[in-house]
Amino acid sequence: xxxxxxxxxxxxxxxxxxxxxxxxxxxxxxxxxxxxxxxxxxxxxxxxxxxxxxxxxxxxxxxxxxxxxxxxxxxxxxxxxxxxxxxxxxxxxxxxxxxxxxxxxxxxxxxxxxxxxxxxxxxxxxxxxxxxxxxxxxxxxxxxxxxxxxxxxxxxxxxxxxxxxxxxxxxxxxxxxxxxxxxxxxxxxxxxxxxxxxxxxxxxxxxxxxxxxxxxxxxxxxxxxxxxxxxxxxxxxxxxxxxxxxxxxxxxxx
Numbered sequence: 100x101x102x103x104x105x106x107x108x109x110x111x112x113x114x115x116x117x118x119x120x121x122x123x124x125x126x127x128x129x130x131x132x133x134x135x136x137x138x139x140x141x142x143x144x145x146x147x148x149x150x151x152x153x154x155x156x157x158x159x160x161x162x163x164x165x166x167x168x169x170x171x172x173x174x175x176x177x178x179x180x181x182x183x184x185x186x187x188x189x190x191x192x193x194x195x196x197x198x199x200x201x202x203x204x205x206x207x208x209x210x211x212x213x214x215x216x217x218x219x220x221x222x223x224x225x226x227x228x229x230x231x232x233x234x235x236x237x238x239x240x241x242x243x244x245x246x247x248x249x250x251x252x253x254x255x256x257x258x259x260x261x262x263x264x265x266x267x268x269x270x271x272x273x274x275x276x277x278x279x280x281x282x283x284x285x286x287x288x289x290x291x292x293x294x295x296x297x298x299x300x301x302x303x304x305x306x307x308x309x310x311x312x313x314x315x316x317x318x319x320x321x322x323x324x325x326x327x328x329x330x331x332x333x334x335x336x337x338x339x340x341x342x343x344x345x346x347x348x349x350x351x352x353x
Contacts, residue, residue, distance in 0.1 A: 101145075104127075104130055105146070105149075105151055107126075107130070108126060108146075108151070108152075109151070109162060111126055112126075112162055113162065115161075115162075116161065117155055117159050117160065117161045117352060118159070118160055118161070119158055119159055119160075120143075120158045120159070120160070121158075123143070123152075123160060124139055127139060127142055143160075150163045150167075151163055153165065153318040153320075154320055154322075155319070155320065155321055155322075155352040156320065156321045156322040156352045156353070157322045159352045163318065165316065165317055165318040166316070166317055166318065167317065167318055168283070168284035168313075168317040168318075169270075169272065170196075170197070170200040170272070170281070172197075172272055172274055172279060172281070173197070175214070175256065176195060176196075176197050176214055177274045177275075177279065179195060179214055179216070179230075179235070179258065180195045180274070180277075180279040180280075181274075181277060181279075182229075182230065182233055182235075183195065183216065183218070183226070184277065184279070186225075186226055186229050187218070187222075191218065191219055191222060192218070192219065192263060192267075192269070192280070193216070193217060193218040193219075193263060193280055194216075194217050194263060194267065194269050194280045194281055194282050194286075195214065195215065195216050195217075195279060195280070195281060196214075196215050196281050196282050196287070197212065197213070197214055197215070198211070198212060198213040198214075198215065198298075199212050200287065201287070201291060201298075201301065201309060203312075204308065204309040204310075204312040204313050204316075205301065205305055205308060205309050205312075206304075206305060206308050211300075212255075212256050213256070213257055213258075213259055213297070214256055214257070214258045214259070215258075215259050215261065215297075216230075216238075216258060216259070216260045216261070217260075217261055217262065217263035217264075217267070217282075218260070218262070218263050219262070219263060220262040220263075223240060223241065223260055223261075223262065224240065226260060227240040227260050230258065230260075235258055237254040237255070237256065237257050237258055238257075238258040238260060239257055239258065239259055239260065240260045241260065241261055241262070242259060243296075244296040247259070247296060247297065259297065264327070264330050264331060265330065266326075266327075266330060267282065267286055267327060267330070268282070268283040268285050268286045268323050268324075268326075268327050269281065269282060269283060269286070270282075270283050283323065284313060284317055284319060285319060285320060285321075285323045285324035285327055286327055288309075288310060288313060288319075288324060289324060289327050289328045289331060289333065289337060290331075291306065291309065292306065292310075292333065292336075292337055292340070293328075293331050293333050307344050310340075310341075310344070310345060311344070311345055311348070314345060314348050314349070315348065321341075321349065321352050321353055324337070325337065325338060325353070338353060341353055
């Protein structure tokens with residue numbers, strides 16, 4: 100029965116760019132007239148887990164033709180992440196990422212390779228000292244624009260340590276037997292829009308290229324993206340940016 104309903108759902112919405120929660124509920128009730136709210140949300144969760152549908156915002160879904168963004172972690176970044184896990188033995192929130200992840204979306208190589216470490220602001224100085232003691236001489240604590248360009252970018256792979264915004268959208272990436280905390284694609288897009296001095300080389304047309312390719316290739320939850328943008332005081336600016344430059348991709352979900 101479940102396989103039949105899945106096939107019917109895919110057939111019903113195959114020519115639709117997106118569909119609403121109400122349309123999805125109406126579809127299920129054609130097959131299950133006595134469907135209650137709890138069971139309906141269970142059906143949605145099951146379809147999301149099976150990657151049959153993707154949630155675009157709070158009330159809009161699409162058939163899952165796009166992949167989830169799961170970047171590779173190179174050995175150097177993984178070693179850094181494992182060290183940070185040792186430092187945060189009580190599992191405080193943190194994330195690590197590599198600016199190289201952006202380059203798959205850019206027309207040119209967008210930025211010099213930078214490792215970015217984000218953690219609670221009260222832990223940053225201790226974390227910075229810990230990494231220095233462990234031999235990471237290329238670590239820089241909250242570098243300003245001048246420091247980043249005069250010193251950090253002279254290093255082969257500088258490590259930028261900065262505060263983690265509360266309730267940032269994070270995910271985990273398996274490395275050997277450990278799960279490292281990394282940012283979601285929604286967080287990365289908001290950060291490269293917001294942190295202009297770190298990502299100075301990808302503003303303007305290059306930034307537009309990155310956003311368009313990221314949104315076109317991967318499943319992006321715009322509710323998550325805009326909620327994080329709100330945490331960074333950029334919600335209205337990013338919403339306008341998306342509607343101005345990518346209306347063909349976002350009008351049905353924003």
